[in-house]
Amino acid sequence: MPLLDIQHLRIEFVQGRKRLVALDDVSLAIDPEEVLGVVGESGAGKSLTAMSVIGLLNPPATVTRGQITIDGRRSDNLTDRQLRRIRGKIVGAVFQESLTSLNPLYTIGRQLVQTICVHSDLTARAARGRAVDLLAEFGLSTPERQLDAYPHQLSGGMRQRVVIALAVCANPRLLIADEPTTALDVSTQAQILAVLRRLRREYRTAIMLITHDMGVIAEMADRVAVMYAGRIVEDAPVREVVAHPQHPYTAALIGAIPRLRRQVGRLTRIDGAMPPLSALPRGCAFHPRCPKAFARCREERPPMLSSGGGRAACWLFDGNG
Amino acid sequence: MANARTRIAGGTRTRFSAHLGRRLVRGCADQLIDSPATVVALLLAFGFCTMAVFAPWLAPHDTSDVGTLDLMQALRPPVWLEGGDWAYLLGTDDQGRDMLSGIIFGARTSLLVSGVAVLLATLLGTAVGLFCGWVGGRPDAVLMRIAEVQLSFPAILIVLLIDGLGRTAVSTDLHNVAAVPVLIIAIALSNWVQIARTVRGSSMAEKNKEYVQAARVLGIHPAAILLRHILPNIFAPVLVIATLGIAGAILTEATLSFLGVGVPPTQPSLGTLIRFGNNFLISGEWWMTVFPGLALVLLALSVNIVGDWLRDVLNPKLS
Amino acid sequence: MAMGEGECTPATKPVNRPLIRVRDLACHFVASPPPLIRLLQRRRRSLLKAVDGVSFDIARGTTFSVVGESGCGKSTIARLLVGLLPPTRGRIEFDGVDITGDRARRNARALRRRMQIIFQDATASLDPRWRVSAIVGEPIRAFRLADGHERTERVSTLLSAVGLDPNDGNRYPHQFSSGQRQRVSIARALAGNPDFIVCDEPTSSLDVSVQAQILNLLKDLQTRLGLTYLFISHNMAVVSYVSDEIAVMYLGRFCEVAATQELLRSPRHPYTRMLLETIPDIDAPGVRRPPIGGEAPSAIDTPSDCCAFHPRCPFADDRCRRERPALRPAGPAQVACHAVEENRIG
Numbered sequence: 011m012p013l014l015d016i017q018h019l020r021i022e023f024v025q026g027r028k029r030l031v032a033l034d035d036v037s038l039a040i041d042p043e044e045v046l047g048v049v050g051e052s053g054a055g056k057s058l059t060a061m062s063v064i065g066l067l068n069p070p071a072t073v074t075r076g077q078i079t080i081d082g083r084r085s086d087n088l089t090d091r092q093l094r095r096i097r098g099k100i101v102g103a104v105f106q107e108s109l110t111s112l113n114p115l116y117t118i119g120r121q122l123v124q125t126i127c128v129h130s131d132l133t134a135r136a137a138r139g140r141a142v143d144l145l146a147e148f149g150l151s152t153p154e155r156q157l158d159a160y161p162h163q164l165s166g167g168m169r170q171r172v173v174i175a176l177a178v179c180a181n182p183r184l185l186i187a188d189e190p191t192t193a194l195d196v197s198t199q200a201q202i203l204a205v206l207r208r209l210r211r212e213y214r215t216a217i218m219l220i221t222h223d224m225g226v227i228a229e230m231a232d233r234v235a236v237m238y239a240g241r242i243v244e245d246a247p248v249r250e251v252v253a254h255p256q257h258p259y260t261a262a263l264i265g266a267i268p269r270l271r272r273q274v275g276r277l278t279r280i281d282g283a284m285p286p287l288s289a290l291p292r293g294c295a296f297h298p299r300c301p302k303a304f305a306r307c308r309e310e311r312p313p314m315l316s317s318g319g320g321r322a323a324c325w326l327f328d329g330n331g
Numbered sequence: 332m333a334n335a336r337t338r339i340a341g342g343t344r345t346r347f348s349a350h351l352g353r354r355l356v357r358g359c360a361d362q363l364i365d366s367p368a369t370v371v372a373l374l375l376a377f378g379f380c381t382m383a384v385f386a387p388w389l390a391p392h393d394t395s396d397v398g399t400l401d402l403m404q405a406l407r408p409p410v411w412l413e414g415g416d417w418a419y420l421l422g423t424d425d426q427g428r429d430m431l432s433g434i435i436f437g438a439r440t441s442l443l444v445s446g447v448a449v450l451l452a453t454l455l456g457t458a459v460g461l462f463c464g465w466v467g468g469r470p471d472a473v474l475m476r477i478a479e480v481q482l483s484f485p486a487i488l489i490v491l492l493i494d495g496l497g498r499t500a501v502s503t504d505l506h507n508v509a510a511v512p513v514l515i516i517a518i519a520l521s522n523w524v525q526i527a528r529t530v531r532g533s534s535m536a537e538k539n540k541e542y543v544q545a546a547r548v549l550g551i552h553p554a555a556i557l558l559r560h561i562l563p564n565i566f567a568p569v570l571v572i573a574t575l576g577i578a579g580a581i582l583t584e585a586t587l588s589f590l591g592v593g594v595p596p597t598q599p600s601l602g603t604l605i606r607f608g609n610n611f612l613i614s615g616e617w618w619m620t621v622f623p624g625l626a627l628v629l630l631a632l633s634v635n636i637v638g639d640w641l642r643d644v645l646n647p648k649l650s
Numbered sequence: 651m652a653m654g655e656g657e658c659t660p661a662t663k664p665v666n667r668p669l670i671r672v673r674d675l676a677c678h679f680v681a682s683p684p685p686l687i688r689l690l691q692r693r694r695r696s697l698l699k700a701v702d703g704v705s706f707d708i709a710r711g712t713t714f715s716v717v718g719e720s721g722c723g724k725s726t727i728a729r730l731l732v733g734l735l736p737p738t739r740g741r742i743e744f745d746g747v748d749i750t751g752d753r754a755r756r757n758a759r760a761l762r763r764r765m766q767i768i769f770q771d772a773t774a775s776l777d778p779r780w781r782v783s784a785i786v787g788e789p790i791r792a793f794r795l796a797d798g799h800e801r802t803e804r805v806s807t808l809l810s811a812v813g814l815d816p817n818d819g820n821r822y823p824h825q826f827s828s829g830q831r832q833r834v835s836i837a838r839a840l841a842g843n844p845d846f847i848v849c850d851e852p853t854s855s856l857d858v859s860v861q862a863q864i865l866n867l868l869k870d871l872q873t874r875l876g877l878t879y880l881f882i883s884h885n886m887a888v889v890s891y892v893s894d895e896i897a898v899m900y901l902g903r904f905c906e907v908a909a910t911q912e913l914l915r916s917p918r919h920p921y922t923r924m925l926l927e928t929i930p931d932i933d934a935p936g937v938r939r940p941p942i943g944g945e946a947p948s949a950i951d952t953p954s955d956c957c958a959f960h961p962r963c964p965f966a967d968d969r970c971r972r973e974r975p976a977l978r979p980a981g982p983a984q985v986a987c988h989a990v991e992e993n994r995i996g
Contacts, residue, residue: 051857195719195884200928200939207938222857225887225930229937252932266862268891270914270926271933276869277862277891283827284857541775545838548732549792550762563779 011082012039013184013216014063014101019076021058021067023287030287032071033058033240037314040184045210045217047231047248049224049263051284054237056220060186062086063218064103065093081183098129102177106189108169111176112161118172119157122179129180144175148205167198174205181213188220203230224267228252233320236260239284239295246320256322259296294324302326372636379630383439390432391418394599401427406611409618422618424607430618433599434626440511440600441630445580448515452522453573459523460530461557464538475531478524487587490517494592507595514593518580526572533565567645574638578631585627601627667746668707669846669878670714670731675740677701677726681950696951700726702902703740705977708846708895713872713879715889717925718899721949724882727899728850731880732767744846763793766839770851772831776823782809782834783819789841808837812867829860836867846878853888865892886929890914898922901949901958908983918985920963920995957988965989 021033033055040046048056061067063078065085078086081100085093097103105111113121122141123134132140138157145153148171161169170190177185187206191199203226209215219230227234227248234251236244236259244257255261265278282299285291291298297307306325317327382389404427410420421430459478463471493513497506537543538561546556581601587593588602589609596603601623608620681698682688688695700723708714716724729735731742733749742750744761766789769775776785786805790796796804806816812833823831832852839847849868853861869892871877883889889896890910897907898921906919917923928939952958957975960966967989975986989995 051859196886196925196928197719199930203930203939223930224858224932228932228935229930229939248935252935263858264932266859267932268862268865268885268887269933270887270890270929270931273890273911273914277866279863279866280859281863283829283860541769541771542777544729544734545767545769545775545835546777546788547734548762548765548767549789549842551788551792560777564777 013042013044013081014038014040014218015079016059016063017077017079019059019062019078020074021055021062021071022074023070024072025070028288031240031290032287033062036076036237036240036242038235038242038245040216040218042183043210043214043216044233045206045219045231047227047234048218048220048237049222049227049234050237051222053239053284053286055240056222056237057188059237060103060188060218060220063186064097064101065090066103098125098177098180098182100182101184101186102180102182103186104170104174104177104188104190106192108166108173108193109161111173112169114161117158117160118164122157122172122176125176126179140179141175144179145172147208148175149201165198166194167201170194170198170202171205174202174209178209178213178215182215184216184218185209186218186220189222190219191226192221192223199226206230224252224264236263239290240287241295241323242314243296243324244320244322245314246318246322250319254318256317256320256327257296257324258300258302258326260322262299262301369636369640372633373640375629375633376637379438379442379633382435383442386435386439390429390435391420392429392432394428394432394436403427406616408616409622421622422616424604424619425611425616430604430622433604434601434623437599437601437604437623438626438630440594440598441581441584441602441627444511444515444584444594444600445518445577448518448580448584449522449573449576451515451519452576453526453569455519456523456526457530457562457569460527461534461561463527464531464534465553465557465561467535471531475528478527481520482524485521487583487590489520490514490587490592493517507597510593510595511598514584514587517587518583521583522576522580525576526569529568529572530565533568534561537561537564568642571638571642571645574641575635578634578638581627581631581634601630666709669710669745670706670708670880671743671746672707672731673705673741673743674703675701675705675727675730675742676703676738677723677730677735678738698950699723699902699952700949701730701737702952702954704897704899704902704904705740706897706904706907708878708880710845710878711872711876712894713881713892715881715883715893715896716899716904717883717886717889717896719884722899723902723949724884724899725850728767728848728880728882732765732848733762734767763789763842764844765846765848766842766844767848767850768832768835768839768852770854772828772835772855773823775835776831776838778823780822781819782814782821782823782826785823785834786819786837786841789838793842795842804841808841809834811840811871812837813863827860829856829863832856832860832864833867836864836871840871840875844877846880848880848882850882851884852881854883854885861888868892886925898925901952903958904977904984904986905959906983906985906987907977912982916981918980918983918990918995919987920965920989921959924962957986963989965995967994 016036016038019033019036020031023030023032036055036059038046038059048059050056058071062073063080065088067073073086077084080096085096088096112118119138119141123137126132126137126140127134130137141157142153145156150156150168150171156164156168164172191202194202206217207230210217219227221227231248234246234248235242236251236257238259244251244255244260246256251260252264255264262278262280266280268277280299285295293309294300294307294312297303300307312323312325314321314323315327404416404419404423405425407419407423408415409422410417415422419429421434423429424433459474463474490513497509497513501509543556543560546560584593584600585602585605588600589606591606593602594600604623605620605627608623611619677700679698679700680695682693682696683691704727706714716727718724726735730737737750740750741748744765747761749761783805786808787801790801790804805819809816809819814830814833814837823834826834852868853864856864865888868879872879881889881892893910895907895909896913897904898919899905900921906913906917906922913922914926917926931937954974956972957963957966957970960970963970969988973988975988975991977984977986978991980990
């Protein structure tokens with residue numbers, strides 16, 4: 011049984027009299043100990059999916075269809091109180107902005123101890139010990155000293171590790187990491203990725219890794235879900251996606267990435283940009299930019315069809331079973 | 332094509348004002364639905380301005396012409412009271428001057444003094460603010476310290492100082508001629524600092540944006556960058572402060588005139604009218620002070636509300 | 651090269667002369683509070699050495715890239731070259747003419763037209779209150795290149811050249827997507843017919859597919875117009891796609907300069923190796939990369955008597971802690987490393 015199961019999720023924004031469909035028919039599953047990469051360009055709906063899993067959708071956005079099951083229990087119809095119990099214990103989350111994820115007025119030690127105490131029966135003293143252990147495990151050189159520091163006194167990479175420590179201190183079974191390394195330098199990014207890898211290896215945490223960086227996905231994930239304009243267009247094992255992308259969008263996306271070890275004369279060109287939610291075209295949302303589009307793509311929206319080693323939402327794969 | 336050409340040739344100013352105009356129109360429409368108080372204030376402010384501009388034609392009597400004065404008509408109550416006269420809607424003062432005409436001419440003086448004063452303050456404040464924001468460093472530090480010293484003296488103190496010096500130095504005639512300009516300068520002096528500080532802060536923020544740097548790389552003259560790029564982008568808050576400043580300036584003018592150091596007694600202003608009426612308040616001729624006072628309150632209040640409205644309309648984060 | 655030669659307009663320019671020649675360029679900022687407060691707090695004067703002595707040439711029609719992590723000083727180099735910052739020391743020659751120093755300022759004005767810059771944040775680099783046609787037309791007006799109808803024509807041509815519709819000129823920047831805005835700033839940079847364009851992280855805030863569009867556009871324009879680029883980026887893969895030569899920068903200095911293929915095939919400096927090894931790569935899925943320990947130190951008060959990289963370097967020895975390495979030829983590359991010089995690295 012998957013740890014996280016999202017079925018036909020639809021999220022709408024109400025804007026004045028208009029209703030914008032931000033996410034439509036999104037189905038995802040993450041098995042225990044699995045790392046799922048969610049990749050897509052900004053505005054594709056990656057973060058929205060993550061937010062709905064931890065129940066942090068803000069009012070104009072509402073789930074209008076579908077259901078989310080975490081660890082065998084429905085989570086989309088829970089009260090705030092019940093949701094709080096899930097957050098931290100079963101699902102932890104890390105966001106891109108490490109500075110705003112921490113309260114600037116308290117030392118990181120205080121924030122860590124407080125969070126650990128909430129989720130366990132430990133005394134403050136024991137919680138502090140656990141905080142030190144966590145930070146040491148994540149590669150902070152002098153954890154005791156860092157506990158007394160305020161968030162702004164730490165570097166971005168150190169802060170992000172503190173944020174991860176906060177998210178995993180109650181041993182959640184699933185960690186949602188939304189662009190955890192985007193604001194960081196390459197060398198710091200490597201440190202954060204090492205921490206995530208360790209989480210998975212030693213704590214058996216499943217990770218939903220959201221990023222726009224295909225390289226990070228390739229290195230970390232078992233499986234990838236590619237999103238475009240609020241839908242999942244391809245869902246396949248990472249090696250398949252990188253080597254034989256099925257959906258034309260995925261193929262173009264991979265072709266558009268400058269490679270270090272495979273120099274190309276020209277990057278693949280996808281003209282135009284992802285359409286805004288208010289102007290989604292009929293049929294497949296990608297068809298105006300798609301080099302392989304045909305009549306049916308302009309009329310009907312393709313469902314997820316199996317293709318290659320995974321599934322892709324493209325009419326090209328209709329009928330090949 | 333031709334359309335595009337005129338747009339380019341039209342330069343920044345027209346485009347900028349067109350943009351501002353659109354925002355204002357949209358703001359008006361929104362406000363009409365949302366807040367009737369703002370509409371009333373806008374109408375009132377507009378009415379006062381019209382009254383001030385067309386005072387010689389609107390006022391039933393010319394209060395400055397001593398020849399038309401009739402002492403027989405002195406201390407007449409408003410028209411709806413016993414002894415009232417249709418020729419003097421709001422009554423007359425102890426010299427037989429029509430109160431309504433006095434208020435119309437008084438509002439003219441008040442608006443003129445405060446308007447010119449705030450205009451001067453805006454020009455000075457914007458110039459100093461832009462200069463300090465752009466140049467930075469020592470000149471900025473020196474000018475801002477001067478501004479802070481200036482800020483610690485209220486307008487009344489400055490006027491009293493200049494007025495006091497003036498009285499001892501020049502003759503009464505000359506003093507009366509110079510009274511209004513002195514008043515304007517004093518009020519302007521007390522208002523420019525706030526504008527300068529706002530402009531300086533915003534222009535420092537704009538200066539570091541890439542579009543200004545791109546213009547610098549193009550070798551555009553700093554003055555042109557300031558006027559064409561930075562000024563239009565920071566003008567909205569200046570407009571708001573200036574409008575709110577007018578409301579304050581009207582009150583300052585009235586206060587100073589009330590104290591007798593403002594406009595000369597021969598020239599009616601709302602402040603002088605209230606001052607003269609004040610002497611008759613106890614003896615029962617309340618209209619001499621209440622009507623100018625009411626006019627003052629309405630004028631200041633409406634300008635203030637217009638200022639607040641401008642702030643909301645011009646704030647891109649709200650619209 | 652004699653100074654006198656630079657004074658005249660280079661009508662008889664030798665073709666093999668580099669367009670840009672930078673020698674010992676440095677830019678220091680005072681990072682300490684004003685003297686009085688410093689005295690009260692008993693602190694010493696501290697300097698932020700954003701750029702501390704870099705030299706390079708850029709040949710005509712080629713792309714020279716500076717790559718490095720945040721705070722290494724790469725953007726400062728960009729700003730120094732286009733004259734947005736005055737250098738503390740060193741000299742910049744553009745087409746044989748010195749454009750640094752007070753005496754050269756007058757010369758520099760005429761040369762400004764020939765060098766332009768593209769910034770990372772296209773939104774901030776376009777005046778929000780100007781129409782796109784006015785933004786692109788500004789350099790044409792500033793350099794008095796054309797007037798009236800001719801200017802309109804030129805703006806339309808420029809907009810088409812960067813892949814926009816000439817009718818887009820009537821719109822305001824906020825009505826465009828971020829990729830289109832970056833195209834507008836490229837059009838503005840091209841408006842003065844420059845020879846040299848500094849690209850300061852031009853695609854860092856863009857999505858991958860849009861980044862590919864912009865990178866391809868920059869490459870096409872280079873071929874068509876014979877442009878010379880200084881390309882600044884933190885993304886090694888992007889840099890490798892566009893450049894002919896790459897300089898790797900660490901704390902204000904170059905640690906390695908080499909031709910792109912050479913640098914990728916055989917990185918020499920330990921920092922370059924580390925950078926290349928730690929970049930997640932889609933061609934090597936599931937590879938576990940050893941993270942590098944330590945944090946990049948700040949550029950404030952960096953000691954000048956040791957290698958800045960030695961605290962994080964696995965090959966550091968006593969000499970690295972005592973003596974700052976200079977950029978020296980090592981094979982076809984130039985490397986600033988004692989260990990490379992002494993052949994201590996396998």
